Amino acid sequence: MDHGTAVRAACLALAALSLAACTSRSGGNQAPDGAATTAPQPTEQAQPGADGVGDPYYPKDGNGGYDVTGYHVSISYNPANRNLDGNTVVTATATGPLDKYNLDLQGLKVSAVEVDGKAARFARAGEHELVITPPAPIADGAKFATRVRYAGVPQKAEKGTLGENGWQLSTSGGAFAAGEPHSATSWYPANDTPRDKATFKLDARVPNGWSVISNGRESPATRGSDGWTTFHWSEPNRIATYLTTVGIDKWTFERSTLPGGVPVVSAYAPGAEEKKRVESRLPEILEFLSSKFGPYPQSAAGGIYINENIGFSLETQGRPIYAAWAELEVVVHENAHQWYGDSVTVESWKDICLNECFASYAQWLWTEAKDGANLDDRFRQEVARSTDRFWSGKLYDMGPGNEFTSVYNKGPLALHALRRQIGDEAFNRVLREWATEHRDSNASWPEFEQFVQKIAGQDLSKFFAAWFHSDKQPADEFLYPGTLRK
Incomplete structure (x- = not known):
């Protein structure tokens, strides 16, 4: 899910107030601060x-x-x-x-x-x-x-x-x-x-x-x-x-096939036909994401372009739904979910960083590859203008109603810091091998922490505690690992 630049500031403010949204079926309490949990936790049966x-x-x-x-x-x-x-x-x-x-x-x-x-x-x-x-x-x-x-x-x-x-x-x-x-x-x-x-x-x-x-x-x-x-x-x-959908409208359809034979069907609601220019880059986007995460894991591809200014776009499986404001990076984000979120699905909603942190960082990776963006510079700039409110949201076990807040902003910073902590070779292996190992299954954040430490050959418990389990800005040793440290 992506909810657009214009909405992010408002959502972060709501998160700071601990807005308990989406809780008509909710329960449970936000976990206290503490050290990272590196052993997988048992699923509630x-x-x-x-x-x-x-x-x-x-x-x-x-x-x-x-x-x-x-x-x-x-x-x-x-x-x-x-x-x-x-x-x-x-x-x-x-x-x-x-x-x-x-x-x-x-x-x-x-x-x-x-x-x-x-x-x-x-x-x-x-x-x-x-x-x-x-x-x-x-x-x-x-x-x-x-x-x-x-x-x-x-x-x-x-x-x-x-x-x-x-x-x-x-x-x-x-x-x-x-x-x-x-x-x-x-x-x-x-x-x-x-x-x-x-x-x-x-x-x-x-x-x-x-x-x-x-x-x-x-x-x-x-x-x-x-x-x-x-x-x-x-x-x-x-x-x-939640990844199933139906759309009933007077759609304009476009159909094609990816190089590997995967069918592509995209639909445009009346008034959304100009989004064809964005969707035309879908094959390029999927090729790029496949280079990072492994072969495309879905049976079909495409997009559903509604002419509505809803507050989010959503990674409905194989065929995301895009709000009227969605542009190219949103298409990157929602298609990254086809690996991280749709193929590898959360065990519990407290694991949502496995979806949103990775889809948000995929946007960073896209700008790095396609626009030559210096991600270290981007990281430092975002840290420099951050506030206590920015750091106040946890990335794991953030509490019901707070799932769709900090993961979009703090999340990609955390993954870039992890990349610099373990190095590009190990990080690239993590991106690809996690998606491959857990394809068509469910997984939890503690399992991911254990997986990364095995590939990196490092004890990362303090790093994960600082970035993913805490509601405070990480100490400098974790905030600026590797080339992030000037």
């Missing part, structure tokens, strides 16, 4: 049937007792009355015996639930829990399919630090889904946690004249005799729910 997966920041997100293997979402959406009809099948494997279990779904009215083709009892609880009682208990290790039929006018999930999350209306009369940490469950039922990645398939039916963009690869649209057309998209790579 939710009990079978629990109404949350146990993330310390959003403990009611996700659900216990099963692992989703795939979503098949079928929707019909009428822009005239904003009504959505949905029929979603969630396939999963039980990780414990289940006599009941939950899915997350925000607002929409459920009319029927089936488990393996048989009617199941269901009830709503709280703001987003759909509690399902299968007709017979599900055994540990069993595969099962849950079909949910639902309808209504989708609602935004909540207002977060960077703006609205979830289902949003466009000025053209269409709609799109975007937001972090929540957006998916405003339009389909899901196990809404990044820990449970799954394949994703979408069949979206809209009136003729409208079209649909989503994740992954497209199949030919199906035109009905009733004045409606169904668009088909499929993401074979596992995907976290």
Whole structure:
């Protein structure tokens, strides 16, 4: 996610006030200052049937007792009355015996639930829990399919630090889904946690004249005799729910193929067609990022250019969503996430530096390679004009509501200091080997610290404590390592 230069100062001010945004499902406390944790911490495990997966920041997100293997979402959406009809099948494997279990779904009215083709009892609880009682208990290790039929006018999930999350209306009369940490469950039922990645398939039916963009690869649209057309998209790579999207508009499409055969589909909302000049550099951007992080890890590429001034652009998998203000470096940022965030996904939201610090530093690397920028000079300039407020945000375990603040500004400084601490050879190995080793999986920040120390052959516990665990400016020995020291 990138939220634009114009918004950063405001967001940092909010962070300094400990704004608890996006906390309609939140819980937990900000960890105290202390030394770096270099050993991986155990993942919180939710009990079978629990109404949350146990993330310390959003403990009611996700659900216990099963692992989703795939979503098949079928929707019909009428822009005239904003009504959505949905029929979603969630396939999963039980990780414990289940006599009941939950899915997350925000607002929409459920009319029927089936488990393996048989009617199941269901009830709503709280703001987003759909509690399902299968007709017979599900055994540990069993595969099962849950079909949910639902309808209504989708609602935004909540207002977060960077703006609205979830289902949003466009000025053209269409709609799109975007937001972090929540957006998916405003339009389909899901196990809404990044820990449970799954394949994703979408069949979206809209009136003729409208079209649909989503994740992954497209199949030919199906035109009905009733004045409606169904668009088909499929993401074979596992995907976290917040990285799924749908866009309904009168899109202008551009299609091409990357040199390695990856299909590229980019879509432009009415009024956003001039962004073709930015998107035309996507092959160059992906080639550059591949040189740093390894082969492109997604099944497809492209971009979704909305004509809306929302507060963020978002790395929706394989096909980021760009706000109207987005320019070239934002495209670099969101595509860096295809490795750092989408392929390698956070274990918990306190690990978000693994996404945003790296995508933000990718922008630095781009200016270094393409514009000849001296990153040591840039680092010193930013440190020179920094304030106590700048340093007050942690980069690891920053507290719920503070995830999307310091990672964009302090984050790239921290990674540049790490680069100078361990040297270019080791740093380049870290960038590439971390993304390769953890491809299509989840990972935590403590695991990353351990990984870096192994490659660098250094005890970096004090360095990590100073830069990533502290809310103070690092001491000079950590602030100016290597060539940063004059």
